[in-house]
Amino acid sequence: MQTSENAFLDGRLTIAQPVDGYRAGVDPVFLAAAVPAHPGQSVLELGCGVGTASLCLGWRVAGLTLTGVEIQTTYADLARTNASRNGQALEVHIADLAHLPEVLRQRQFDHVIANPPYFDRSASTAAREAGRETAMGEATPLSLWVDTAARRLAPKGFASFIHRAERLPDILAAFSGRLGSVQVLPLQPRLGRDANLVLVRGRKGGRAAFRLHAPVLLHEGTHHDGDRESYTSEVRAVLRDGTALPFPV
Template sequence: MTALTEDAFLGGRLCVAQPARGYRAGADPVLLAAAVPARPGETVLELGCGTGVASLCLGARVPGLHLTGVERQPAYAALARQNAARNAIALSVVEADLAALPADLRAQSFDHVLANPPYYLRTGGTPAADAGREAALGEETPLALWLDSATRRLAPGGWLTLIQRAERLPALVSALDSRLGNAAILPLAPRAGRPAKLILLRARKGGRGAFRLLPPLVLHAGDRHRSDKDDYAPEVAAVLRQGAALVWPEG
């Protein structure tokens, strides 16, 4: 990894270095961070933190969090540490595979675990040419193992928050087990009347509540893109530009 870009998030509140070629964070980790119901002073673990965008967006919104990220790619882990330092947000980054976490991390539990697992199965499709991008987007570790690792790291009553492609929903739901309850799925639709392409999941360790499929959050206003300016719905623009929390609909 050589060439880097400097990218602004949250309307310029964060400045993040990312590889010019490779996996590049966009709106997805910002939406993920906005969905985490964290409160000041709580502990947070991000599995597969990449360059740190989701954790840093969360840290910018909620003061006083104890943030830890796990990233298996050394170059991305190094960038996450640098990005945390330059934005003055405390983030401890552990270079490890989530399937083989170090003993000291396995001994800890967290109030929140968040993750943006790779979106694409590699039983079909074409792998990305860049190795870093492929590692971030092409599934090697099964989705069920992501959920198991996350659940094991949660304290009783802790919350798992995860973003994933809508087409992976069957695998995601089948990976939920009795350790997690109060599970809710929020579909993210690009425009009104269009199928959701992404979903957000929240579930609570030890929760007793029933599974809920929520009404979709529509990301963009209007029936199509009409100009060079972005056309995010107001509540989505507040998340992406001002670092607001994502308020989940009731249902």
């Protein structure tokens, strides 16, 4: 597999990714920035790909125990390599979410995070490259991602998901009866436009009321103005400096 190396967090992390296949963008960085983790806690990433979200989180919060699950062997191998190159420890298991290895089924985690495939292939066209399709086409039901996250959480642990806004009803339905204290943080591309991504957090055993936060505005202005970067200062700090998103517990 041919790979390229890409800088994340303004060069603080270097991530090797397939040239042809799924390539991480800003979404896993936003996911990592939304996790309310503290030093000494444990984190499980479902569908970790090449490790971008876990490693961004590990860079922001020192002393985490990071574990990932990835179904594609080549991506799992890249995740291990990326962790080593960036001076982090990331334990990666090659497995399907529906059949986690016994060693993981015996463990509980303070946080479970996931950036599941976005696209329901009953209403969209599959990608031609197999690795990209596995990462983007929803073969495993979203409800199974949520159920797996809830089962692997320790009591009072947090599950954090990023997904497309139109799938929010499906996520909330999957959370119901499994995770409480649900919060939603919309990501709005520009003023006057609908949010196209949502960050959703739930807590195992949580009893707080549902919270829908004001959206985070990603870009300045109402339209794209040339090739210059137009991120807001708040979002630039997340993407460049690895700061946390304003997503209170």
